[in-house]
Amino acid sequence: MEGQFSVVDAASTNENERVLKLAGPLTLTTMFDFRDKFRSETAAKSVILDMSEVPYVDSAGMGAIVNAHVSCMNTGRRLALVGVVERVRTMLKMTRVDSVLALYPTLQEAQQALSAA
16 A cells, blocks of 8 residues: 655745655655656756655656656756655665765755755
C-alpha cells in the first residue's frame, strides 16, 4: 500500500527561487505528480526540493529527481535538495547520485548557497 504523496509550492521570499515541499514516498506510482508539478513552472533560477517529509524513494522516484536535475542543468537553473532523511540519503550515496546533486541540511543553507552562486 502506497502512502499518501503530495507536492506543493512553499512560500519563498526570493522571486528567483521556487521551493517545492514533498511529503510521502516518492515512487513509481507518485513520481508523475512530482514531475508534473516540477514542470508546471520554469521561470525560477533555482529550485529547492524540501525532502524532509519523504521517508522513502524508489528507483523510479530517484530517476524523477535525476531528471529534474538534468532539466535544471539544461535550462541554466540550479536544483538543491534539503532535509533528506537518512534512508533516502543512504540510497543517494549507494547510487552515487549524492555526488551530483546539491544536498543541504536546511532550507536556509540551500537558499544562502544558491543566492551566493
